[in-house]
Each structure stands twice: as structure tokens, then as C-alpha cells.
Amino acid sequence: MLLLFGLKTVLRPLRGRTATCQSCGLVVHHHLEERASKFTLFFIPVFTMSRSYRITCSNCGQVSAISARKKKALAR
Template sequence: MLILFGFKTAVKELFRRQTVCPNCGQNASQRIDERASKFTVFFIPVFTTSRRYSRTCAYCGITSELSRSEKNALA
């Protein structure tokens, strides 16, 4: 019997916020994304194994990791 399993990463934009970038210091739009790794069986997502959050500055383009509490503070 053959069972196909693996992992899939899904990226979803949660929201955008106008804040000061920690890298360039400009007041620019910051895109907050969520990366969720999901365990799959026969290419169907079964459950989420991890979630990571990141912030991307629209002015300088740098991407930095966020913790869940930092993401909640920006929301």
C-alpha cells in the first residue's frame, strides 16, 4: 500500500499597517504575513505544524520575523 504524505507551506497576507520601519526609519506601509506549514496526506492538508509571522517594509523591502505577541500588538 502506498501512502503519500509531506508538508506544504502556505503564505497568507494578514493585514497592512502604516508604521515606522525598524530598518530604514521611514513611516511606510508594513505588510504582515503568516507562513503556515501543514502536514498533508494525499495532497490534502491535515493539520498545521507551525506558524511564523513576518513584516515586510514597502519602502526598503526588508523582511523581518515577528513573534505572535508582536503581530498582535500591530493588529
């Protein structure tokens, strides 16, 4: 019997927001991204194992990890 399983990382862009960058200090658009690790069985995603969020400054490229709570606050 052959059983194929593994992990797959899925990147999903989310709606960004204009804010002040902590690194360069300019008010610019920030890109928001969701990164989810999914358990796969026979190349089919079965369930999500972990989820994280990153925000990137469009001016200087500073990348920061943010919590799910902060992500919800940015979505408002």
C-alpha cells in the same frame, strides 16, 4: 499499500499597518504575512505543524520575523 504524505508551506497575506521602519527610518506601510507549514496526507492538509509571521517594509524591503504576540498587537 501506497501512503502519500508530505509538508506544504502556505503563505497568507494579512492586514498590514503604517509604522516607522527600523531600517530606513521612514513612516510607511508594512506588509504582514503568515507562513504556515502543514502536514498533508494524500495532498489534503491535515494539521498545521508550525506558524511564523513576517513583516516587510514597502519602502526598503526590510523583512523581519515577528512573534505571534507582536502580530496580535499589530492587529489592534
